[in-house]
Amino acid sequence: MSRFPVIIQGGMGVGVSNWRLAQAVSKLGQLGVVSGTALDAVFVRRLADGDESGHMRRGLDAFPFPDMAKRIWQEYFVPGGKDAGAPYKALPMHQKHDSRKLIELCMVSNFVEVFLAREGHNNPVGINYLEKVQLPHLPSIYGAMLAGVGYVLMGAGIPLHIPGVLDAFAAQRAAEYRLAVTGAAQFSNLDSLMRLDPAEFAEGPLPALNRPRFLAIVSSNTLATTMLRRASGRVDGLVIESPTAGGHNAPPRGKPQLNDAGEPVYGERDVVKTEELKSLGVPFWLAGGYGSATKLREALDQGATGVQVGTAFAFTQESGMRADLKTRLIEQAIAGTGEVFTDPLASPTGFPFKVAKLAGTTSESAVYAERNRICDLGYLREPYAVGDDQIGYRCSAEPGENYVAKGGKIEETVGRKCLCNTLLSNIGHAQTRKDGSVEPALVTVGDDLNTIAQFLAPGRNSYSAADVVHSLLGTSASAAQQTQPVRAAKA
Numbered sequence: 001m002s003r004f005p006v007i008i009q010g011g012m013g014v015g016v017s018n019w020r021l022a023q024a025v026s027k028l029g030q031l032g033v034v035s036g037t038a039l040d041a042v043f044v045r046r047l048a049d050g051d052e053s054g055h056m057r058r059g060l061d062a063f064p065f066p067d068m069a070k071r072i073w074q075e076y077f078v079p080g081g082k083d084a085g086a087p088y089k090a091l092p093m094h095q096k097h098d099s100r101k102l103i104e105l106c107m108v109s110n111f112v113e114v115f116l117a118r119e120g121h122n123n124p125v126g127i128n129y130l131e132k133v134q135l136p137h138l139p140s141i142y143g144a145m146l147a148g149v150g151y152v153l154m155g156a157g158i159p160l161h162i163p164g165v166l167d168a169f170a171a172q173r174a175a176e177y178r179l180a181v182t183g184a185a186q187f188s189n190l191d192s193l194m195r196l197d198p199a200e201f202a203e204g205p206l207p208a209l210n211r212p213r214f215l216a217i218v219s220s221n222t223l224a225t226t227m228l229r230r231a232s233g234r235v236d237g238l239v240i241e242s243p244t245a246g247g248h249n250a251p252p253r254g255k256p257q258l259n260d261a262g263e264p265v266y267g268e269r270d271v272v273k274t275e276e277l278k279s280l281g282v283p284f285w286l287a288g289g290y291g292s293a294t295k296l297r298e299a300l301d302q303g304a305t306g307v308q309v310g311t312a313f314a315f316t317q318e319s320g321m322r323a324d325l326k327t328r329l330i331e332q333a334i335a336g337t338g339e340v341f342t343d344p345l346a347s348p349t350g351f352p353f354k355v356a357k358l359a360g361t362t363s364e365s366a367v368y369a370e371r372n373r374i375c376d377l378g379y380l381r382e383p384y385a386v387g388d389d390q391i392g393y394r395c396s397a398e399p400g401e402n403y404v405a406k407g408g409k410i411e412e413t414v415g416r417k418c419l420c421n422t423l424l425s426n427i428g429h430a431q432t433r434k435d436g437s438v439e440p441a442l443v444t445v446g447d448d449l450n451t452i453a454q455f456l457a458p459g460r461n462s463y464s465a466a467d468v469v470h471s472l473l474g475t476s477a478s479a480a481q482q483t484q485p486v487r488a489a490k491a
Contacts, residue, residue, distance in 0.1 A: 004283050005031035006296070007472055008215075008239065009465070010310025011128020011153055012247065012444075013037030014423040018320035019055075019116035021313060024465040026123040031151060033126040034113045036140055037133060038379050038420065040102070043109035045088050045429040047073075050081030059112030064146060065203040072108045075101070087432045093378030094135035096179060096194060096391055103139045107201065110143030124150025126215075130248070131157025132349045133379050137177055138165065138196035145169050145209045155217025155241060156248045156351065158226065163214050163233030169198065170211035183385040183407075190389050217241050217287075219250035221276045228280055235282065239308050240272050242288030246310050246446040249342065249352040263342040264352050274302040289448050293474045309472065311446040312455060316465045320427040325443055329356060330452065330461060338449040345415030346442075348380040348396045353419070356443040362417050367440050372433075373399045377420035417442060 009025040011017045013035035022032030046056050063069040076089065092102055110127070117125040127144045129137065131154050141152065145166070154162055161177050168175035174197035181192045198206055213236035216227040224238050243249045243266045253269040277284050286299040287308035299307045313319060315326050315333075332338035339357040347353040355363045362368045375381070375398035384407060386392040394406040397416040404410050421431055422442035430439040455463040455471055 004237065004305050005029070005124075006300075006306035007031065007469060008126070008153075008285055008287075008306065008308040009033050009313045010246075010287070010308055011035045011126065012310050012314055012319075013128070013130070014420075015039075015042045015320040015427040015429070016314050017128065018318075018427075019113050021316060021318040021320070021465055022117035022125050023119065023121070024316075024318045025313070025469065026117065026125050027121045028466060028469045029123060030469055031124060031126050032117060033128050033151070033153060034117050036110060036113075036127045036129040036144065038377070038424070039109040039113055039140065040105045040136065041091060041377060041379075041420075041424060042427070042429065043112060044076045044091060044105070045424070047076040048078045048082045048088050049429075050078055052081070055116055056112060059115045060108065062115050063108055063111055064207050065201065067203055068104050068201070069108060071101075072105060076105075085432055085436070087434075088429070090376060093376075093381065093393070095393060096135065096192070096383070098135070098139075103196070104201065106136050106139035107143035107146070110140045111147040114144045114147035114149045118148060124213075126151030126153055126212075128153045128155075128217075131155065131159045131162075132248075132351075134177070134179055135194075135381075135383075136379075137162070138175055138194055141165055142169055142175075142196060142198060145212065146207060148210065149212050151213045151215060153215045153217055153239065155239070156349065158218075158223060159216055160227065160231050163231045163235055165232075166211050166214055167233040170209050172198065172206045172209070174198070179383055179391075181383045181385050181391055185385070185388070188385065188388045190385055190391065192383075192391070213237065215239055215285075219243070219272070220253065220270070221273055224272075224277060224280060224284075228282065237283040237285070237305070238277070238280075239285045239287050240277065241308070242272070242286075243270060243342070243352070244447040245288035246314070246354045246444050248347060248349060249354065251351060258344065261341070262344070264344050274304065278303040288446060291446075291448055291451060291468075291472070292454065293472055296472050307472075309468070311448055312452055312468045312472075313465060314445060315452050315463070316468060317462055318465050321443070322426060322428050322441070325358070325426060325441060327461070328358060329443065329445070329449065330456075333450045333453045334456070334461075336450050336453075340445060340447050340449050342447075343415075343417075346417040347419060348382070348416050350396075354444050354446060356445050356449060358441075358443055360440065362422055362440050362442045368417065371418075371440065372437075373397065373418070374421075375399075375402075375418065376431075377418075377424075379420050 007030040011033040017035040025032035257265040283305040290307035291312040381393040425441040
């Protein structure tokens with residue numbers, strides 16, 4: 001793995017960057033990336049829908065701990081799929097001390113997604129996680145490494161501890177990760193250290209694992225320098241994401257302000273200086289509005305190794321986004337009428353979150369108001385200190401009275417949206433409630449939504465991952481399989 005890709009396909013969650021998309025991109029010699037966010041829930045819902053094509057079964061059959069795979073299959077597979085309108089089986093929400101069953105499910109689901117993405121070619125595949133979703137980190141990463149993941153990418157926070165986790169698992173040692181706990185006193189008795197020893201789960205000798213490359217997704221020169229100086233292990237490269245990118249954006253630096261539309265205002269302090277990035281001595285990719293051949297050339301001219309592109313790939317035939325959502329937003333892009341709003345309140349993380357304005361989704365105030373507030377997936381729950389030695393969990397998108405009872409402030413719940421449920425709805429796995437209601441969608445894309453029309457051939461209303469790669473590189477299909485060598489990252 002001596003070369004780095006020119007194009008990194010963004011790891012869009014939940015399940016939009018699925019194994020099919022990552023496989024298609026990696027087959028072309030670029031870096032296909034699966035989303036690791038909530039993969040246990042995605043996997044269980046695929047099994048509940050009957051695994052019609054048998055892909056999940058094939059991945060399970062390849063899992064190196066067969067008894068574990070068998071337990072997962074027997075627990076969650078529904079022959080022929082669940083009844084239409086029946087709810088999906090609920091999973092326990094993650095906490096510091098997860099049950100063995102939930103840990104195994106994380107391992108297996110991450111393994112299967114990476115295994116399937118790697119089928120049919122010998123090129124690397126990456127997986128993307130959110131630093132804010134800390135509780136499943138250790139078993140998820142171990143499962144991906146069991147499948148031979150080539151890159152781990154992480155943003156939405158400062159992932160200082162992750163390189164050390166990769167080092168530990170590659171050395172067949174237990175890995176540790178310290179959980180961020182709100183309100184924990186520096187010298188309290190609270191134990192926030194999570195630990196996973198693979199030997200406690202292996203069925204026989206531990207498999208030998210390669211250490212994947214680690215790419216930190218950051219938004220500023222300061223964070224880039226911090227990652228390289230303070231990370232617990234080697235950082236192999238940086239993805240520099242601007243506030244025009246989809247999903248979570250870093251908050252503006254400096255005093256928070258909103259424009260007339262109610263969006264966060266970014267200024268000069270939020271502009272990354274590429275000359276300083278070049279001096280750090282590691283490869284870097286620019287992200288956020290770089291989904292065109294012109295922008296790729298611009299990035300290369302600035303010394304970047306390449307670009308990370310999300311929005312363009314989100315609407316490909318291979319992505320996991322629901323077909324009806326793709327169609328509607330592609331139609332808007334063709335007409336040049338697509339609108340994207342940087343919502344400062346939507347995400348329980350407190351980070352700004354990009355939202356496509358689309359009728360029938362929770363981007364509409366009426367749809368948002370009609371939904372009963374419920375937190376039953378909990379991936380974005382915030383660990384908080386209860387006394388000196390206990391950890392509680394709360395989410396600002398849960399019912400307001402529950403959040404306040406856990407020490408939160410009611411004003412922190414205003415405008416918060418349940419991203420866990422809406423993002424699962426985006427990929428066709430919406431939960432059905434007891435009253436018959438179905439969880440609505442909420443699509444996240446970058447500011448460059450309307451530019452995706454460039455990938456459509458005349459008379460067509462859909463396009464493939466290969467169309468995006470060829471267009472960005474400005475090459476034929478054969479040339480698109482070439483990658484660009486760069487000097488090795490610092491050890």
